[in-house]
Amino acid sequence: MKKYFNIFLLALVALSSVTLVSCKNETDEIFDEDAITRLENARDDFADILTDKGGKWQMEYYANSNEPGYVYVMTFKEDGSVTIAGKNEWIGYVEGESLKVPTFGSQTSLWDVITDNGPVLSFNSFNKYFHLFADPEDIPSMSDEDTDETGYGHEGDYEFDLMKYSGDTLYITGKKYGIDMIMTRLDAGIDDHVYMDEVVAMADSFFNAKIPQVYMNLPNGTRWIIKNGATSLLKMFREGDDEISTAVTHNVIITHDGLSFMNPLTFDGYTVQHFIRQADGSLLCRNQNDGPITITADNLNNVFTIPTFTWKVDTTQVGGQIAAQFNTLKTELNAYGKRKLQSVQITYDATLNCYSLIFGCLYQKKTFYPTFYFKVEKVGEEQIKFNFTGEGNDASTVYADKCPAFHGLINAMNGVTYNLSTSSLLAPVDMKFIDSGTSANYFVCRL
């Protein structure tokens, strides 16, 4: 009986608490204004922000997580028009170009900030260079496997929830597909075409298909291998881990000043998203307090010794003793039946397990290749030493006999420690070798 009584008591308490809750009126004044007024004000504020200071913005646009992002320059006007400019291969397709040709396009259409659940930036008339990512038409195939995307297209957004404005940056979220993106205010005087050309030039300078992989270098000393950089779909896995089972592909956007992942990503506890291009060509993660996080190619002496590479010595960019020996060599070759030095290359000979310095000598429309063998010694991270073996192919014996400058040049290079440098640590397709003892002695190689 007592048990039933207790249950009765509990039921009464519960009932009263429920009814109390249902009786509570919403009387707390949290906001100064009602919801609709606040929404209208937010709409007006964002519209003012968009058109302020000339109204020019860069949008870092992502259609989905499987494609690279693309930069658009947008100029918002108070009359409700917006001029949208971009340069990418999809615009090229719209303009009838080959699919792989980034093409510039600019068109004026309409915009508005509408009120939905919150303020929404809507590009509400069709712009052929921007809405192409939202258009449900079939996507022209870039590969042999042609799938039919009719009804889906790229599944990109053209309406964006306006989330936050801070420091001339607008944080927006695609309304239908929910991808976070950013818009950054640009100087009103910027020429859209020039700006987009610079973005594409930046993209071209970042990753070079000749460099098979680059690295994200973390402060704890670990490195993450990055492949397929030139596609902006980065295949990444920790150095030492199995590529097939651990690699993940991340899409990125290349902007006017660097590279960004679509979302913040965490690698070994370090969260990264935006990387800024540095003067040395490397990429440095922005807002990183735990130490620098960079993206670079491998150490230069490792890049130089990749067995599949063939380096061409640029005989116009040589200095000191090496320059002098090259000049003597050219003179001696000319004296030796008017031969011409056509090329100088360095490559790895897997059969002999050593490197070859190969001289292309043109004689009566035929090229002969006197070749001298050497070993490479990696001295430090960015230092290298050539140790010639004294051996070469048959042509080397004949040519060295007639032109002593061959030996003079080899002697000038032999045993010297060279400091290596490049114009881009991310794509070191050119490399300068400077004598660590006498900096006037140098030469330049290109991939």
Added chain:
Amino acid sequence: MKKIKFYISALLLVAVGAMSLSSCSEDKLGETIFPDVDESLDPSSYTYQLDKFLMENYLKKYNLTFLYKMPDVSTNMNYNLVPATYENSIDLAVLCKHLWFDVYDKVAGEDFLKTYGPRIILLIGSPAYNPTSGTEIVGLAEGGIKISLFKVNAMRINDFNMMNEYYFKTMHHEFAHILHQTKTYPNQFNTISIGHYDSNNWQDRSEGQVASLGFVTTYASSEFREDFAETIANYIVKTDEQWEHILDLASRGWASGDEDDVTSQFFCYYYYPNNDVTQDLVYVSEYNVFIEEDEEGNIHKYWRNNVDSEGNRILVYDVEDKDGIDGRQAILDKVNIAREWLKTDWNVDLDALRDEVQTRQLNYDINQLRKLVTDIK
């Protein structure tokens, strides 16, 4: 015991009090929080001319909002859609007026569309694709008040057949829906082709096959209501020649090369290889048939550019109409029902409507119509 009783009383009081509070509570309605909307247009706006045209010709006249700046929320979010171009929106706005609203004003009186016309017209740039069925939506009527016109960005203003098929026909089709959503049409219509509708595979049927069954289009064969709207719309917008072609298709017999395959092609002609009637017949498309009339007025049909082993032209025969349906008569019966319904229930003369549309759609000058917008100061 006393103590417990008190608690019970208190709890009961709290409970009863709380309940009475909730049941007695009544908030008084304050003033609306929605601000007054300033409907005046800004002459400096990029879209002022079109907005002014729409206000004068649709909003003020018919209480109709013509939405060309597409809010995605106004569409079915399950579809991937894009807005219409501004330029095509202008064209469709003036064409809607010229070929639809002005026609009804003239034939049915100015109050007709004010009373029964849609309250919202929404322009959408792309079709609404249904990838699984391979179909696309090009028009939509909802709740008797809203009509959506799709595929606006694909408009080729100088391609009459394309404009007719995707836009002009869609206007009348969707408006027919609005009318029957307001007043139902006679059930007799639904009985004419009962048993021959196919809502799942209509898109795989052929034009000739469905005409023979009594439908003006393949889509008309999907269900009763679409049949009704298609019958009216096609009768209004098809030229005399196009309409006769439909009736001609409906008069023929049709056979499929593979009756087990719903997607296989249907033919209305066949021949025997080498003119040898003992061999299996072969179907041939109408485009490969050459029709000749001799001096006595007899019609002969031949397989174009082919002869038998003796050099004789290969004879072509009509497929026998075995479906047991007089397709031509079925279509005409449906038109008659629609005609009577429009006359008695709406006081609208379908043939006068058709005549007016035919006159206008064959003679409009888009550049002149555009001036209705571009001449606005």
